[in-house]
Amino acid sequence: MAYSDNISRLSRLTAILLKLQANAYVTIEKLSEHFEVSKRTIYRDLASLEKAGVPIIQIEGKGYGLMEGYRLPPIMFTEAEANALIFGEKMIAKTKDQSLINQFTKATDKIKAVLRKSEREKADFLAQRTIIGKNWEEERTSNYLSDIQKALTNFQVISIEYRKDGATKNTQRELEPFAIYHNTKENWVLIAWCRLKHEFRSFRIDRIQKLTRPGKKFVPHKMTLDEYVEIQKRKYSGKGVTKG
Structure with missing residues (x-):
């Protein structure tokens, strides 16, 4: 099983456990539909949770739930850790991509829910007294970063309609996401292998007019991001990555 598949399954197991805790019962059908996997996969996930010691019970005619009294242990944060989260939330709120803000x-809502009351009150007070000075107008220029992150970590090809600066027409590209960065002009930029140009290119996410994930996988690129940056430095002598 690939590393990314392991991460995906771990994330799903955690989410299933949270759903079991938040509801009196859940059905296999609903879980299968929500996580977009087969019912057989959900049954395997429930079996894995049981093997890990989670007391899952079958409620006849309804679905599956947790044994009465079982709760996940609360996550404990120090005051400094909670404050760091608040600063992170404030900074993300100024980003120009709506999908990142939403996620x-x-x-942070889930994290705040497990804070002790005193920590939560202090965190809320700090939020009221903190200003991040970038993007004063709270401009939103894209809504694709979350989808790109998923494609990058799951090695999925994305198909985009892209419009260069000053162009009047869109170009269609199939890309293999490699890395994401935030440039000095506060724009999110995707570095990807372009199947049209057969080389790595950079694409400003706010210039993506449409994005889909057609379900194609690609073989992960072997070089690291640090290696890529060094190659670009040598190749372009500080001029930057070739623009899409």
Whole structure:
């Protein structure tokens, strides 16, 4: 099993456990539909959780739930850790990609839910007294970063319609995502292997007009990001990556 598949399954097992804790019961059908996997996979996941010591019970005619009284142990954060999360939330709120803001907000909501009351009150107070000075107008220029992150970590090809600066027409590209960075002009940029040009190119995410994931996989590129950066430095003498 590939590394990314292991991470994906671990994430799904954790999410299933949270759903079991949050609901009186859940059905195999609903879990299968929600996680976009087969019912057989869900049964295997439940068996893995049981093997790990989670007391899952079958509720006749309804579905599966957790034994009464079982709860995940709360995650304990120090005040400094909670404050760091608040700063992260404030900084992400100024990014120009809406999908990243949405996902980070969901994550921090879950984290705040397990904070002790005193920590949560202090974190809320700190949030009210913190200003991040970038992107004052809270401009949103893209909504694709979350999909690109998923494609990158799962080695999935993405298909985009892309419009260069000053161009009047879009170009169609199939890309193999390699890395993401945030440039000095506060734009998110994707580095990817372009199947049209047969080389690595950079693509500003705010210039992507449409993005789909057609379900194709690609073989992970062997070089690291550090190696890629060194190659670009030598090749372009500080001029940067070839623009898409």
